Amino acid sequence: MPFAAEKGGVRLAVRLTPRASRNGLDGIVQGADGRPMLQLRLSAPPVEGAANKALIGYLAEALGLRKTSISIRSGETARFKILFIEGDGPALIAKLKDWVALTGG
Incomplete structure (x- = not known):
């Protein structure tokens, strides 16, 4: 799975495609x-952090979390990103x- 429990939350691996339809x-x-x-x-462009902000907002809404509980650990300027979601891991x-x-994934 692309996610794993860590101390204080979950690590999540993401491949992001910006400027999608x-x-x-x-x-x-x-x-x-x-x-x-x-x-x-x-749909957000990869300009001045817009795609990263949109990614955090999208995940927060989809999972019913606060935006502040999601952070990008690595890959801020790349398509492949490692995120950390604070909270109860399980x-x-x-x-x-x-x-x-x-979603059929």
Whole structure:
């Protein structure tokens, strides 16, 4: 899975496609290194952090979380990003699994 519990929350691997025609989750894909990641599309452009802000907002809304509980650990200027979601790890993983299953990922 592209997410794992860590102390204080969950680490989430994401492959982001900015400037898409729609916002959405396209499921789980394999990276070039074989690691799984969530494939997300956002209509926001990758300019001045707009796509990163949109990513955090999209995830917060989809998972019913506060934006401040989601942060980008690495990949701020790349398509592949590692995010950290603060909170109860097992509960967050359950939310992520439900969300991926609901969207057909």
